[in-house]
Amino acid sequence: MNSWIISKIKYLVGIAFVGIFLWALLWTVVGVIKEPPAETAEHVMHKHPEKLHLASDGPFGKFDRRQLQRGFQVYKEVCSTCHSLNLLSFRNLKDLGYTDAEVKKIAKDWAIKQPVFDDKGGTWGERDNTPADRFPKVYYPGTGTPPDLSLITKARHDGAAYVHSLLTGYNQKPSAEAVKEFPEFAKTPDGMHFNPYFANLNIAMPPPLTQDGQVTYSDGTRATVDQMSQDVSAFLVWTAEPTLETRRQAGFAVLGFLLLATILAFGAYRVVWADVKH
Structure with a gap:
């Protein structure tokens, strides 16, 4: 009980x-x-990235090599002074259509050299980059290291669209209604730059692409700010996944094999059990 x-x-x-x-x-x-x-300033002013259509989009998409070369040129002449591509080697540029000689020259002429270490792990000099070397890291002693861009389109939601919108969003200003609701955004803090596509709205990086013609494309394409932004965004999609096309081809081959195996298995099932009455 x-x-x-x-x-x-x-x-x-x-x-x-x-x-x-x-x-x-x-x-x-x-x-x-x-x-x-209550809505915060980030909720009111933050914008989602604008749509960006690239040749590599979709399951059947392929990289536009000419665009990737233009994007690499923008990275080299504008972005490389602050941001690394340390997960990528110079020899990977051959996938963009560069020859061995061109890759060797790009590596040798790169502004940042490879450090040479002594037996105790300290540096005692520098040497030229070779095609087998990774892109050197960019260091700013005492102020931190800017983000590496190798995987930036994988690390950010909306990937290439985010990069493109961020690069072209510096000329936008908060609306009068938003400033009235959040007066603290009437003036951008010193050393910061307003950008509605950045999560915190104010970003320390100054606008990298400031005017049309900042880069002179070797293929004659007109280098507007929007075009340069699209090209470098496409290039960073490639750096994040340089084997994208190969992976998709392998995926289609596997799907084809599985489909064929399924048909053969069903045919074998019909033959083996044809005389069996239920």
């Missing part, structure tokens, strides 16, 4: 806890509906 009473008490206590939890959850939901959280 005592054990029966104890078991019933356990059930009642459990039901009571569940009831209290559901009651608290209900009133929490009701409170959020009646009094939703």
Whole structure:
């Protein structure tokens, strides 16, 4: 009898806890509906990246080598002074259509050289880059290291579209209504730059692409700010996944094999069990 009473008490206590939890959850939901959280400046002013269509989009997309070469030129002449591509080797540029001689020259002429280490791990000099070397890291002693761009389109939501929108979003300003609601954004803090596509709205990086013709393309393409931004975004898609085309081709081959194997297995099933009556 005592054990029966104890078991019933356990059930009642459990039901009571569940009831209290559901009651608290209900009133929490009701409170959020009646009094939703106040909107922050980030919610009001932050913009989602604009759509960007690249040749590599979609399951059948392929890289536009000419665009990738233009994007590499923008990276080299504009971005490389601050941002590394340390997961990429110079010899990977052959995939963009550069010859061995061109890759060797690009590596040798690169502004940042490879450090030479002594037996104790300290540096005692520098040497020219070779095609087998990775792109050297960019260091700013005492101020931190800017983000490496090798995987930036994988690390950011919307990838290339985010990069493109961020690079072209510096000329935008907060609307009058937004400034009225959040007066602190009427003036951008010193050393910062307003950009509605950046999560915190104010970014320390100054606008890298400031005017048309900042880069002179070797293929004659007109280098507008929008064009340069698209090209470097496409290039960074390639740096994040240089084997994209090969991976897709392998995927289609595997799907074809599985489809063929399924058909053969079904045919074998029909032959083996043809004379079996159900």
